[in-house]
Amino acid sequence: MLESKEFLRLILDTLPEHIVVINAEGDIKFVNRSWQTFGEQNNCACNEQWQQQNYLAICRSAACQNDEFGAKAFNGIKQVINHQCEEFYLEYPCHSDMEKRWFLMRAASLFYDNQRFIVISHLNITERKLAEQQVQQLARIDGLTQIANRRFFDSFILQEWSRCSRLNLPVSLAMIDLDNFKTLNDKFGHLVGDSCLKEVAKLLPEFTRRPGDLCARYGGEEFVLVLGNTQSKQAQSLVTRLIDMISKLQLAELTGHPLTVSIGLATIYPSSDSDAMLLIEMADCALYQAKEAGRNQLVVADNIEPLNLEKCP
Numbered sequence: 001m002l003e004s005k006e007f008l009r010l011i012l013d014t015l016p017e018h019i020v021v022i023n024a025e026g027d028i029k030f031v032n033r034s035w036q037t038f039g040e041q042n043n044c045a046c047n048e049q050w051q052q053q054n055y056l057a058i059c060r061s062a063a064c065q066n067d068e069f070g071a072k073a074f075n076g077i078k079q080v081i082n083h084q085c086e087e088f089y090l091e092y093p094c095h096s097d098m099e100k101r102w103f104l105m106r107a108a109s110l111f112y113d114n115q116r117f118i119v120i121s122h123l124n125i126t127e128r129k130l131a132e133q134q135v136q137q138l139a140r141i142d143g144l145t146q147i148a149n150r151r152f153f154d155s156f157i158l159q160e161w162s163r164c165s166r167l168n169l170p171v172s173l174a175m176i177d178l179d180n181f182k183t184l185n186d187k188f189g190h191l192v193g194d195s196c197l198k199e200v201a202k203l204l205p206e207f208t209r210r211p212g213d214l215c216a217r218y219g220g221e222e223f224v225l226v227l228g229n230t231q232s233k234q235a236q237s238l239v240t241r242l243i244d245m246i247s248k249l250q251l252a253e254l255t256g257h258p259l260t261v262s263i264g265l266a267t268i269y270p271s272s273d274s275d276a277m278l279l280i281e282m283a284d285c286a287l288y289q290a291k292e293a294g295r296n297q298l299v300v301a302d303n304i305e306p307l308n309l310e311k312c313p
């Protein structure tokens, strides 16, 4: 019984992996039931006639339509066919209109009857991928305010700095610090302090809608806005609007006083011999000056003489 082809086929049909076997030219020689069913459910054009298809041609045609995973699959399978490796693995997305899906593809060679075949299986790994994404999401979000955390800001600013350096675009950075927050905490308690932080954080995403923008909690009662490809004048008008919105927050019910912030704003055209630390230092220095000048105001680093930077803490 074990040698019966029918028996082996039935075993393959019970597997959840979608399995296709091709010859060294890429011609499909076998597909299991999971493969067939997946094709039917996803309206694959070549359903019913899989064994008249060439799998490498399918991958190449996907690659020609700029599907990077089609190109990777094609190259990987070719490597197995050409004995450059025994096995090839590829994790790839395959989203439908209704759901997100990811698969793990494995290609391995097989000799049978003096002929060479490649067994390609596709395992659904969506559950693991979604869990990974959730962990990544949690690792980049600040628990209290639900906006990006410092760690994510640190990597984002580097990316945006090099993107703007390549394209010769300005980057603006606003450092926003709540005024007299210690007094507020001492007077009304930390829970009220926390509510203030959450309310301010809720306003920020409205100012950072483009892919080159980010709002983040920089530390305790300090926030940052990264505004890629934004000139100082544009950034100043955004930040001025933010100051106005913060002053109108309904926090007076909690504290009896309007909440105010001090903001340091810096704008730089990145160059290859400078790094993002300079922008952060300039914005920080401007923030320091805003505090020194009495708080509840914006200071723009453009107006700071280079010498004055040294006076900052």
Ligand SMILES: Nc1nc2c(ncn2[C@@H]2O[C@H](COP(=O)(O)OP(=O)(O)OP(=O)(O)O)[C@@H](O)[C@H]2O)c(=O)[nH]1
Pocket: 144, 177, 178, 179, 180, 181, 182, 183, 185, 189, 190, 191, 192, 193, 194, 197, 219, 220, 221, 291, 295
């Ligand atoms: N409620 C709350 N308070 C925080 C949090 N993180 C930091 N703080 C408090 O924020 C306060 C910051 O105090 P300071 O650095 O002296 O600043 P400040 O009182 O705002 O004074 P200026 O910045 O000079 O206007 C400290 O009392 C911190 O304990 C937080 O997550 N929640």
